[in-house]
Amino acid sequence: MKLNLYLAIIALSGLTACSQAPKTQIEYVELFSDKTMQQLSDSSFFNHVACISEYEGDIYMSDQKRCQIFRLDSNLNLLRTIGMEGHGPQDFGYIENFVIHQDTIFVGDVTKMRILRFSTDGQFCGAENPDEKIPLNYRFTMDDNHIYYTRNEGIPDKSMVDYCRDSTANKLRRFGQATDFGHPHKTKRQNARHVHLYNNTLVTVPTSIPVIEIYDLKGNTLRSADIAGIPIVKDMYYKMTNDRRIAESPNMAYQIFLDSYVYRDRLYILSSVYNNERLDHSSLLEFDLSNGGAEWVRQYDFPDFVQRFCITDDYIYGFVPQSSSIKRYPLPA
């Protein structure tokens, strides 16, 4: 009788164990840099890199203070300098982010509030002049006819805009979730999002809210994944929301995520890591987008504080502001 009872308990526990979904094992990867570039190969310096992207094997990066875009090969040799600061129609006022689509670089000019088009060889191809100001301080994305970017007017609704390039009327369509942070200025700043296009969906990463949102191209929310449980996100969110200086000042806003990037079927989110109240280094979180959601699969830890990055099959390229350098980190095989 007792033996039967034991056997029944063992069988039951075995069944319970088998019925549980297998948990994904998170992989932690320590990165090291194999190449550092502090000066371009024409011996000039770059100052503050605002955006890095990969396109067909080459690396493109924008420099805020030089107001130029540099095209580099995978070994960080300078291939071309694109655009310059100035007051002419093809000059930049102040640039931050850009997106490359079908061999054309679309550069967001923040002060002139328009989007300039250049070929990847550096030829000026025209400009997009929408009816209203477009602040492109965050990553934006596009398909053939639409440009999707973040813009919140301090109202707790509609954090994003779809700018239709070939429409004469109704050029701008607003959509997207937004959170009320209690003050219009905070609501405006903390609802900013990096926007990415992936398989006919828009993947957005709010810079101050620990979620990943997925929309269809019409602007309907498909999924909203809460990532506040990830330890480094939890720590940063706790640190930022408990900062009394930020909470008490209407002019101060916080940011949890520094940058994000979509490469193949993975979303990467960059976050800074504090150690005893001191900025220590950056970590990169990798999410699998292939199942329609965003599943956390890997964490890369940089040895440096990396502020902007892009990823290729073999390397991660990161901008380290402390030494004003671009570092290349090999990915493990």
Add this chain to the structure above:
Amino acid sequence: MRKIYPVLAAFLLAACGNLSTSTPKSSPEAEAARRADSAYAQYETMIRDFLVGKRVASLAALVAPDTLPHGPSVLLIYHGMDCGSCLDAGFASLLRLRGAGMPCTVAAADANPSVAQERYRYRDYIYTDRNDLLRRELRYVSTPILLLLDDSLRIVDIYKPASGTEAAAGRFEKASSSLR
């Protein structure tokens, strides 16, 4: 029982040896500070090696001939998008040098000079480098930067201001006063 004493003595000696040779473990904050300092020092050394000895010829195109310094002087170049704490450190050093009688010139690229004049109580003229001549000549070196120039506008020393660089500022100010 007596056999145990040599063993105990050997153990104690080994323990003492370990204690004396072990290096004290640095705290995470100290380690982070050391890394930040070394990154700054490395970057400053690189741009010093690049700049020292070069002549800032475009200053003559920016500044009126009668106001061009005829002896050793300090030139501060900054950009409107420079970080606030770096500008704070740069202007603080510049004001100390000016107070000590060192001729100083400030050139701003893509910035509103009145903002800096008001914030730092700098009541002298700030030249606006509209065509970005200085930064182009210096190969777009990171700003803000203080350059110690000799009478032929050749760079003798540099200081790259940032928060927590008081030692580098002190060294630069010492070099400036010794040149006078």
